[in-house]
Amino acid sequence: MFAETSLNARNKKVQGLFRMLFMLMTAMLILPVLIILVTLLVKGGSVLSIDFLFTAPTNGMTAGGIFPALLGTVWLVAVALLISVPIGIAAAIYLNEYAGENWFTRVINLAIINLAGVPSIVHALFGVGAFVIFFGFGTSILAASLTLAIMTLPVVIVATRESLRAVPMAFREACWNMGATRWQTIRRVVLPNAVSGILTGVILEVSRTTGETAPIMFTGAVFFTPFLPQGIFDQTMALSLHLFVVSTQVPGVPEDLPYGVALVLIAMVLIMNSISIAFRMYLRGKKKW
Amino acid sequence: MDPNAARDFDRRNLDWYIDKLVQILVFLGGISAIIFIIGIFVFITKEGIGFILHTMDVKEFFLSPYWEPSDEDAPEYGILALVAGTASVTGLALVVAIPFSLGAAIFVGEFATGKTREFLKVLVELLAAIPSVVWGFIGLTIMNPLIIEIFNVPVGLTVLNAGIILGLMTAPIMTSIAEDALKAVPDRYREAAEAMGATRWQVIFKVVLPAAKNGLLGAVLLGVGRGFGETMAVLMATGHAVNIPTSVFDSVRALTATIAAELGETAVGSDHYQALFTIGIFLFIITFIINLTADLVVRGVRKG
Numbered sequence: 001m002f003a004e005t006s007l008n009a010r011n012k013k014v015q016g017l018f019r020m021l022f023m024l025m026t027a028m029l030i031l032p033v034l035i036i037l038v039t040l041l042v043k044g045g046s047v048l049s050i051d052f053l054f055t056a057p058t059n060g061m062t063a064g065g066i067f068p069a070l071l072g073t074v075w076l077v078a079v080a081l082l083i084s085v086p087i088g089i090a091a092a093i094y095l096n097e098y099a100g101e102n103w104f105t106r107v108i109n110l111a112i113i114n115l116a117g118v119p120s121i122v123h124a125l126f127g128v129g130a131f132v133i134f135f136g137f138g139t140s141i142l143a144a145s146l147t148l149a150i151m152t153l154p155v156v157i158v159a160t161r162e163s164l165r166a167v168p169m170a171f172r173e174a175c176w177n178m179g180a181t182r183w184q185t186i187r188r189v190v191l192p193n194a195v196s197g198i199l200t201g202v203i204l205e206v207s208r209t210t211g212e213t214a215p216i217m218f219t220g221a222v223f224f225t226p227f228l229p230q231g232i233f234d235q236t237m238a239l240s241l242h243l244f245v246v247s248t249q250v251p252g253v254p255e256d257l258p259y260g261v262a263l264v265l266i267a268m269v270l271i272m273n274s275i276s277i278a279f280r281m282y283l284r285g286k287k288k289w
Numbered sequence: 290m291d292p293n294a295a296r297d298f299d300r301r302n303l304d305w306y307i308d309k310l311v312q313i314l315v316f317l318g319g320i321s322a323i324i325f326i327i328g329i330f331v332f333i334t335k336e337g338i339g340f341i342l343h344t345m346d347v348k349e350f351f352l353s354p355y356w357e358p359s360d361e362d363a364p365e366y367g368i369l370a371l372v373a374g375t376a377s378v379t380g381l382a383l384v385v386a387i388p389f390s391l392g393a394a395i396f397v398g399e400f401a402t403g404k405t406r407e408f409l410k411v412l413v414e415l416l417a418a419i420p421s422v423v424w425g426f427i428g429l430t431i432m433n434p435l436i437i438e439i440f441n442v443p444v445g446l447t448v449l450n451a452g453i454i455l456g457l458m459t460a461p462i463m464t465s466i467a468e469d470a471l472k473a474v475p476d477r478y479r480e481a482a483e484a485m486g487a488t489r490w491q492v493i494f495k496v497v498l499p500a501a502k503n504g505l506l507g508a509v510l511l512g513v514g515r516g517f518g519e520t521m522a523v524l525m526a527t528g529h530a531v532n533i534p535t536s537v538f539d540s541v542r543a544l545t546a547t548i549a550a551e552l553g554e555t556a557v558g559s560d561h562y563q564a565l566f567t568i569g570i571f572l573f574i575i576t577f578i579i580n581l582t583a584d585l586v587v588r589g590v591r592k593g
Contacts, residue, residue, distance in 0.1 A: 011488040018490040019400050025392025026409065029460050033416050036427050090318025098315060110584060111322035117511070117580040118329060118573060119518025120421075121545045125552075125569040129332035133557065150325050157322070181308040211420025214520040214545075218552050240422045247426050248525060262426050266419060273418045277411055 037266070044263030047256045053264070061224060061250045066261055068228055072141075072236030073268075075229050076216060077209045079145035080152065085202055087149075088156025095157070096164040097186055116154035120214040123151045127219035142232040144220025151215055152205050159201020163194040200280045207272035211265065213240040223249065239265050330573060337566030340366075344560050345567065356531045356547065358561040366564045368571070373533045374448075374541030378523055379516035381452025381537065386460040386512060391505065393460070394467035399493050410468075417461035421521040428454040428526025442538050446528035449537040454526050455516050463512040470504025470587075471497060507587035514579040518572065520545040544568055 051065055058064035091108075099105040127147030137143040167190050175185040191198075221238040223245045229236040243265055247258040345366065353367025397409045432454060433445035440449075474497050482496045498505070520543075528540025529550065548565050555562040 011491075015488050015490050018493075019396075022392045022396035022400060025389050026396045029389045029393045029457075029464070030409075030412060030416065033419070033457060036431060039431060040423075040427075087318050087321050090315045091321055092318075094315040094319030098312065099319060108319055108322055110581070111326045113584055114326050114577055114580050115322050117514050117518070117576050118326075119520060119545055119576055121520040121548045122329065122333065122518070122569050122573050122576075125333045125336070125548065125566055126329040128552070129336040129566070130328060133336075134332065150329075153322065153325070181304050183308045183311040184304065186311075207418055211418075211422065213420070213422040214549055217549060240420060243422050243426055244521065244525070247429055258426060258430070262423050266423050269418055269420055270415055273415055277414060281407075 040259060040263050040266060043256060044259035044261075047260030048263060052260055056226075057224070060252075061246055062253050062257070066239065066242060066264065068225070069237040069239045069242035069261075070264070071228055072221065073210055073239040075141050075232075075236055076145050076148060076220070076238055077206055079141055079232055080148040080209050081202065081205065083146060084149035084153050084156055084205065088153050088201075088205075089160050089198065091153075091157045092160030092164055093186060096161050097182070097190065112154045112157055115150070118151075120151065120212060123147055123215045124218055126150075127215060132219055137233070139218070139222070139235055140220050140233045141229055141236055142220070144216040144236075144238075145232070147215045147219050148209050148212060151212065152208050155205045155208055156198075156201050159204060160194070160198045163197020163201070164190060166197065167193045196279065196283050200276050200283070203272055203276040203279065207269050207276065210272065211240055211269045213238075213244055217241060239268070330570075333566050333569045333573060337563050337570050339558075340560060340563030340567050341570075344563070350567075354531075354533055356542075358551070358555075358564055364560065366560075368544065368568060370531045370533050371542055371544045371547055371568070374527065374531075375517060375523075375543040375545070377448045377534045377537075377541060378451045378455055378527060378543060379513060381448055382455035382459055382516045383509070383512060385453055385456025386463055387509060389456075390460040390463035390508075390512075391467055393464045394471060394508075395493060397464070398468045398471040399489070399497065410465075413461045413464050413468075417465065419458070421458065421519060422525075424454050424458050424522040425525030428522060432526065440538065444528060444538075444540060446526055447538050447540050448527070448534050450528075451523050451526040451541075451543075452537065454522050455519055458519065458522060459512045459515050462515060463508045466508035466511055467501075467505050470501040470508060473504055474500045503586050507583045510579055510583035510586065514576050514583070517579070518545060518576050519543075520549050524549050544572055 053065060053070065054067050055065035056068050057066065091112075095105065095108065099108070124147065127143055131137045131143035131146050132139055135143075137146075171189050171193065172185050175189045176182075180188070216238055220235060221241045222235045223237075223241070225235055225237055227234070239261065243258060243261045246253050246261055349365065349367055351367075351372075352369055353365060354370040354373075355365040355367045356371060357365045393409075393413070397406060397413070401409055428450050429446070432450045436442065436445035436447065436450055478496050478500055479492050482492045487495065523543040524546035527543060527546065529542050529546060530540040531542050532539055534541050548568055551561070552565050555565065
């Protein structure tokens with residue numbers, strides 16, 4: 001066939017070199033993080049126990065567990081989801097099923113991008129100004145969850161819009177031809193075919209909301225409270241803020257304790273995220289059209 | 290034509306009204322993002338406007354390096370040192386993140402195939418999900434002693450620490466956006482180049498990268514926005530000292546971190562409280578401009 005010229009050989013060599021270089025760069029990006037995660041796992045693993053998860057902090061937060069913070073995070077995330085999921089899905093339905101390609105849609109998209117891009121601490125300021133003070137919710141789960149909901153709204157919108165977009169146009173056309181209204185088509189044909197994709201987005205939002213700290217600092221989460229939250233107008237502890245508190249604000253915390261908190265937090269976030277990713281891959285695999 | 294026939298086509302039954310109602314509801318959902326963005330601006334301005342109108346000396350605010358809001362006799366509100374803190378940390382983070390995330394994006398997008406590629410993409414996505422407070426904690430407990438030991442310096446909570454942390458944080462995000470930008474380059478560009486006898490790296494450097502230029506720039510800009518607005522990690526890893534840095538071993542304080550650290554101690558409506566909201570307005574406007582620019586840059590390439 002073709003004899004390899006010196007030019008071919010040189011090109012091959014250069015290509016191999018570049019491949020190596022980029023692979024190294026990828027490794028450099030990933031390795032430090034993996035080392036850090038293993039460190040967290042080793043140091044935090046020693047404090048982790050059922051007791052740690054299900055007892056309250058004691059001795060001025062220098063001992064005991066994280067139960068109130070864990071429960072508080074569940075409250076905050078649940079209320080935030082109740083607010084953002086319906087709004088997010090409605091927004092995605094509007095953008096994908098109703099909106100045309102015009103300047104108005106573009107403004108909405110820009111607003112979504114900005115909502116995701118505004119610094120979390122500015123969201124916190126907004127939460128204080130709007131929900132805590134103006135609407136008079138005080139520092140409460142409701143105010144904090146509203147702040148979180150607005151901040152993570154783009155996650156739901158983007159994921160839902162993607163899964164609506166994946167439903168073939170022919171499905172809708174077939175339904176319209178049967179005389180169905182737009183909403184009947186969305187309700188009976190589009191949404192059932194997109195529901196798992198939407199769920200992927202919701203799980204992703206749970207993961208994002210769990211880790212946020214700045215937006216809840218002044219709106220509803222407190223450093224310490226001896227009470228468990230009873231309703232949406234109570235203040236609460238939260239896992240992410242608890243990590244900040246035990247690692248910076250409280251003197252005399254044993255070295256390992258914050259590692260335990262960090263490990264639980266990161267485990268929750270990464271597990272949620274992995275479930276979302278695995279779910280997405282599974283869906284892609286079984287897609288029929 | 291029979292007039293009754295037209296009436297038969299009048300579909301204004303219950304379903305028709307439900308359809309209209311839903312249309313209004315989803316429209317409200319659609320414009321919610323606009324309402325919230327305007328709401329954010331309105332409410333932070335409402336809380337901060339008193340300071341801007343009455344107390345603020347524009348020149349002092351932007352040019353004074355002294356941030357001493359709790360001084361009872363002569364409080365000073367200068368954000369220059371805070372801006373310098375944010376800029377130095379974000380700058381270093383970009384130096385760390387840009388080359389590596391571009392390299393990783395090229396590897397994932399252009400070299401890796403099949404399972405490896407899927408695995409790397411998932412890994413990058415998971416890395417991007419690590420909460421910022423955990424990054425701050427890592428800066429505080431792992432990087433801090435490491436920097437003290439390696440460079441033999443008295444403090445490890447410095448521009449260097451926060452810059453590396455922020456770099457590691459933003460890199461996965463920049464990697465995935467950059468990889469999307471590479472993916473957006475049509476395969477026929479690559480095929481055409483390869484048909485001319487170009488090797489893989491020639492295709493990447495002479496064809497793919499130039500074609501993806503705007504998308505990559507957008508990725509970098511979004512990284513800047515992210516670094517600029519990051520709060521918890523820089524609060525915990527910078528050392529939180531108001532200071533214009535002269536080297537990477539200086540402690541600094543960021544704009545965002547100042548709000549996070551001080552808002553809890555101020556009385557609602559006080560000058561200090563309003564000054565913190567004014568910083569918030571400043572942050573909002575800057576990130577708005579960055580995001581807008583990134584959007585225009587990325588969109589420019591789609592049209593072309």
